Amino acid sequence: xxxxxxxxxxxxxxxxxxxxxxxxxxxxxxxxxxxxxxxxxxxxxxxxxxxxxxxxxxxxxxxxxxxxxxxxxxxxxxxxxxxxxxxxxxxxxxxxxxxxxxxxxxxxxxxxxxxxxxxxxxxxxxxxxxxxxxxxxxxxxxxxxxxxxxxxxxxxxxxxxxxxxxxxxxxxxxxxxxxxxxxxxxxxxxxxxxxxxxxxxxxxxxxxxxxxxxxxxxxxxxxxxxxxxxxxxxxxxxxxxxxxxxxxxxxxxxxxxxxxxxxxxxxxxxxxxxxxxxxxxxxxxxxxxxxxxxxxxxxxxxxxxxxxxxxxxxxxxxxxxxxxxxxxxxxxxxxxxxxxxxxxxxxxxxxxxxxxxxxxxxxxxxxxxxxxxxxxxxxxxxxxxxxxxxxxxxxxxxxxxxxxxxxxxxxxxxxxxxxxxxxxxxx
Numbered sequence: 553x554x555x556x557x558x559x560x561x562x563x564x565x566x567x568x569x570x571x572x573x574x575x576x577x578x579x580x581x582x583x584x585x586x587x588x589x590x591x592x593x594x595x596x597x598x599x600x601x602x603x604x605x606x607x608x609x610x611x612x613x614x615x616x617x618x619x620x621x622x623x624x625x626x627x628x629x630x631x632x633x634x635x636x637x638x639x640x641x642x643x644x645x646x647x648x649x650x651x652x653x654x655x656x657x658x659x660x661x662x663x664x665x666x667x668x669x670x671x672x673x674x675x676x677x678x679x680x681x682x683x684x685x686x687x688x689x690x691x692x693x694x695x696x697x698x699x700x701x702x703x704x705x706x707x708x709x710x711x712x713x714x715x716x717x718x719x720x721x722x723x724x725x726x727x728x729x730x731x732x733x734x735x736x737x738x739x740x741x742x743x744x745x746x747x748x749x750x751x752x753x754x755x756x757x758x759x760x761x762x763x764x765x766x767x768x769x770x771x772x773x774x775x776x777x778x779x780x781x782x783x784x785x786x787x788x789x790x791x792x793x794x795x796x797x798x799x800x801x802x803x804x805x806x807x808x809x810x811x812x813x814x815x816x817x818x819x820x821x822x823x824x825x826x827x828x829x830x831x832x833x834x835x836x837x838x839x840x841x842x843x844x845x846x847x848x849x850x851x852x853x854x855x856x857x858x859x860x861x862x863x864x865x866x867x868x869x870x871x872x873x874x875x876x877x878x879x880x881x882x883x884x885x886x887x888x889x890x891x892x893x894x895x896x897x898x899x900x901x902x903x904x905x906x907x908x909x910x911x912x913x914x915x916x917x918x919x920x921x922x923x924x925x926x927x928x929x930x931x932x933x934x935x936x937x938x939x940x941x942x943x944x945x946x947x948x949x950x951x952x953x954x955x956x957x958x959x960x961x962x963x964x965x966x967x968x969x970x971x972x973x974x975x976x977x978x979x
Contacts, residue, residue: 643678646671647686703852705735707841710848735841737853742817742860745834746793746884747870749819755826756874758791760784774820774887783885790867791880794820794887795834799895801844813839815857820887850898861886906932915951916944 641649654664664683671679680686704713709724716734719726726734750756760775761784771777780794801813817834818827826832836857839845845853864884872880893905896912903910908917911934918934937943945951 640677643680644689646678647680647689650680650686651690700741701739701856703737703739703856705737705849705852706730707732707734707843710846710852712852732842735839735845735849737837737839739837739853739856740835742834742836742857743864746819746864749832749834750793751871751873751877753822753826753832754874755823756821756872757823758821760821761791773824777888779887780820783887787883790883792883792885794885795861796820796887797889799889799891799899801895809843811841811844813845813853815853817886845898847898847901851901854899908932910934912947914944914946 650664650667653659653667661683664686668680668682668685672681680689704716705711706713706719706721706724706726708726709719709721711719711721711724713720713734716730716736718729719734721727760780774780774796775794783792783794795817798816798818799813801811804810804812814835815837817836818832819834820827822832837853839853841849861884867881867883869879870882872878889899891899893910893912896902897904897910900912902912909915910918910932916934916937918932920930920932923929923931
């Protein structure tokens with residue numbers, strides 16, 4: 553059945569065809585004959601015939617008021633035009649309106665370009681020159697913060713390079729051309745990924761933060777830990793999101809040293825059965841290199857991530873689907889990191905787990921012992937000290953700062969002596 557709007561338009565069109573000035577019909581017989589001929593031709597085509605199709609006869613009895621009240625395709629001007637618009641809109645406002653128009657009516661890029669030409673020819677101020685100009689207006693605002701960055705790190709001098717062809721360091725042996733491919737690290741901003749997760753998930757839980765009195769005798773989740781309570785006591789009136797970081801690497805093949813290292817995060821406020829699903833995992837960076845990253849290279853890789861984590865500690869608005877799409881002020885904190893021993897040594901710049909002072913929790917030197925009575929092979933072990941002896945000091949940010957601040961003139965040249973000297977100075 554033909555839509556009522558279509559029938560109404562046909563009726564109006566027929567009235568225009570049949571509407572002939574009365575004076576012309578009275579003054580000229582030829583005009584009357586033409587009018588009769590036009591009417592007959594339209595009738596023969598089926599537009600005025602009720603015997604062929606009953607539906608085509610319906611539109612002669614349609615009222616204009618009825619079509620305005622019942623048509624579902626009536627254009628609403630309020631969708632695009634606001635009473636608060638300025639008399640002379642800015643270029644960005646016009647560009648936004650054209651983007652909305654393009655999406656609403658599925659216009660092509662060429663059509664938007666021609667609309668821009670038309671408006672500019674009519675002397676409308678602040679109209680973008682073309683569709684490419686519209687894209688540049690909005691691309692300029694989004695490309696700085698939300699764009700992934702590829703970082704090339706030279707394997708010789710451990711400095712960042714603009715490309716993977718040569719090192720930017722003039723004194724480096726790889727300045728003319730890289731003999732071996734540099735370590736490549738793809739940094740992906742954390743904030744936009746968190747926004748996407750919070751805007752899509754229904755499994756966000758702030759019950760732990762809403763409880764004024766909570767017993768931590770039974771630890772069922774990471775949110776029951778003392779570190780979480782410490783943040784909770786400092787942010788008593790502000791909701792926050794805590795992150796758990798993981799850094800790990802894997803060799804692509806057993807016959808090759810080529811490895812991939814991934815820096816990822818999960819949101820602890822998500823339910824545990826949803827927390828580690830791929831759609832809720834935040835990937836902050838991926839590195840690819842012919843060898844395992846060195847400590848200096850890992851420092852360069854983690855620098856932009858640490859800087860962003862520091863910025864995320866300031867409050868900002870997030871759209872939370874779990875709270876009925878409510879905008880909520882949140883802070884984001886890194887709660888802990890889950891690392892194996894080799895990764896912990898690189899990330900925290902500790903000694904190797906099989907070397908002296910290799911414990912990541914305390915400053916226990918350990919001792920070397922033979923693996924067997926009749927064996928010449930030695931390993932380093934970290935036996936627990938009896939309670940009557942002085943226990944090793946736990947590692948912290950303060951002990952790290954003490955070691956860093958040791959005077960350069962007092963440091964011995966030998967590596968082993970330097971290691972022992974550092975820990976003697978801090979004990």
